[in-house]
Amino acid sequence: MAREEIKKRREEPLQSASGGLTNTPEADSNILKEKEENEEALNLRPRKLSEYIGQGKVVESLGIAIEAAKKRGDAVDHVLLYGPPGLGKTTLAYIIAREMDVGIVTTSGPALEKGGDLIGILTHLKKGDVLFIDEIHRLPKAVEEYLYSAVEDFAISIVFDKGSHARSYRSRLEKFTLVGATTRAGLISSPLRERFGIQRALDFYTIEDLCQVVKRSASLLQVPVDEEGVREIARRSRGTPRIANRILRRVRDYTQVRHHGVITRPVTQEALLLEGIDEEGLTTLDKRFLETVIVHYKGGPAGLEAIAAVLQEETDTLVDVVEPFLLKAGFIIRTPKGRKATDKAYLHLSASGGPKTAISEEQLSLLTRHK
Ligand SMILES: Nc1ncnc2c1ncn2[C@@H]1O[C@H](COP(=O)(O)OP(=O)(O)O)[C@@H](O)[C@H]1O
Ligand SMILES: [Mg+2]
Numbered sequence: 001m002a003r004e005e006i007k008k009r010r011e012e013p014l015q016s017a018s019g020g021l022t023n024t025p026e027a028d029s030n031i032l033k034e035k036e037e038n039e040e041a042l043n044l045r046p047r048k049l050s051e052y053i054g055q056g057k058v059v060e061s062l063g064i065a066i067e068a069a070k071k072r073g074d075a076v077d078h079v080l081l082y083g084p085p086g087l088g089k090t091t092l093a094y095i096i097a098r099e100m101d102v103g104i105v106t107t108s109g110p111a112l113e114k115g116g117d118l119i120g121i122l123t124h125l126k127k128g129d130v131l132f133i134d135e136i137h138r139l140p141k142a143v144e145e146y147l148y149s150a151v152e153d154f155a156i157s158i159v160f161d162k163g164s165h166a167r168s169y170r171s172r173l174e175k176f177t178l179v180g181a182t183t184r185a186g187l188i189s190s191p192l193r194e195r196f197g198i199q200r201a202l203d204f205y206t207i208e209d210l211c212q213v214v215k216r217s218a219s220l221l222q223v224p225v226d227e228e229g230v231r232e233i234a235r236r237s238r239g240t241p242r243i244a245n246r247i248l249r250r251v252r253d254y255t256q257v258r259h260h261g262v263i264t265r266p267v268t269q270e271a272l273l274l275e276g277i278d279e280e281g282l283t284t285l286d287k288r289f290l291e292t293v294i295v296h297y298k299g300g301p302a303g304l305e306a307i308a309a310v311l312q313e314e315t316d317t318l319v320d321v322v323e324p325f326l327l328k329a330g331f332i333i334r335t336p337k338g339r340k341a342t343d344k345a346y347l348h349l350s351a352s353g354g355p356k357t358a359i360s361e362e363q364l365s366l367l368t369r370h371k
Pocket of ligand 1: 044045046051052053054055084085086087088089090091092181213241242245
């Protein structure tokens with residue numbers, strides 16, 4: 001990869017509307033998080049649909065929508081993307097804007113506190129622009145209601161004064177494309193959901209796709225990795241490109257300090273031992289989740305609230321970050337009564353030495369019963 005291209009990526013400004021809207025601590029931390037992410041994004045984020053790896057069906061249908069809109073000289077239909085963090089939702093929003101050659105304004109549900117925050121953004125959109133609302137399931141109800149007519153009729157009604165003096169003024173908007181992203185499709189109200197013409201779920205990536213992600217990122221970052229190293233990183237990435245990129249960076253650092261050379265499988269294994277990422281890509285929190293179900297709740301079923309209480313973690317973190325992969329990889333199943341650990345979970349935990357905390361003989365036998 002030519003150096004010029006990397007440089008160009010760094011220099012290109014990312015527009016974000018969320019910066020000037022609120023200054024709550026949460027919004028601040030979101031902005032910080034966003035900044036960190038933007039750095040990575042500028043370097044590694046695919047910028048064209050053709051560079052976007054995997055998610056074949058989603059890419060195909062977006063490609064068709066983009067091409068058709070271009071032919072008609074129209075904006076792309078509104079798009080709702082859902083799926084666990086790090087699978088490429090934000091990336092797709094930027095790609096849509098770039099492929100359509102329009103501007104993009106990004107904000108998030110929690111950043112839009114009042115109707116006025118949204119109106120300010122909407123009235124400044126230019127023809128065809130993309131408005132990207134991340135975490136759209138956290139949009140306050142009052143703000144959401146403004147969005148209905150904005151996305152449907154490209155107009156908003158602004159009410160002045162109260163009571164008998166109330167007057168409303170209807171303002172026309174340019175036709176734009178709303179791209180919403182969420183980790184929780186289930187939390188989006190049906191009136192909002194129905195207004196998205198295109199709704200797509202992103203799924204965890206296959207190892208083959210993740211190998212491509214790692215290879216692409218390694219070449220952009222100019223770090224040498226051999227085939228087995230690539231595969232090892234891909235295998236341990238919880239089906240998630242963001243994690244693949246993160247692991248690649250950690251292993252790169254480790255290699256630079258300890259080995260000076262090509263990233264290989266053994267070096268990756270050493271580095272990941274240090275990071276607390278196990279053979280299956282499970283993190284410490286993933287394993288504590290499984291241990292809680294197995295040891296504390298004797299394999300389950302255990303309610304999510306109960307698991308969260310034992311782990312002293314937010315239920316949201318468990319639902320958004322931990323559970324989807326554990327379900328997908330077959331470590332747990334969901335039953336009407338709660339989460340149950342599968343045989344795979346027992347085998348995996350006992351193979352990796354069981355829980356680190358002190359446990360009773362009886363608990364140990366629960367863990368090792370499959371041995
Ligand atoms: N399909 C993909 N191909 C290559 N890299 C990807 C892909 N999807 C995501 N990534 C990488 O993963 C990172 C996280 O993606 P992002 O779009 O921020 O995820 P999300 O918004 O779903 O949390 C991006 O910066 C990008 O480098
Ligand atoms: Mg995102």
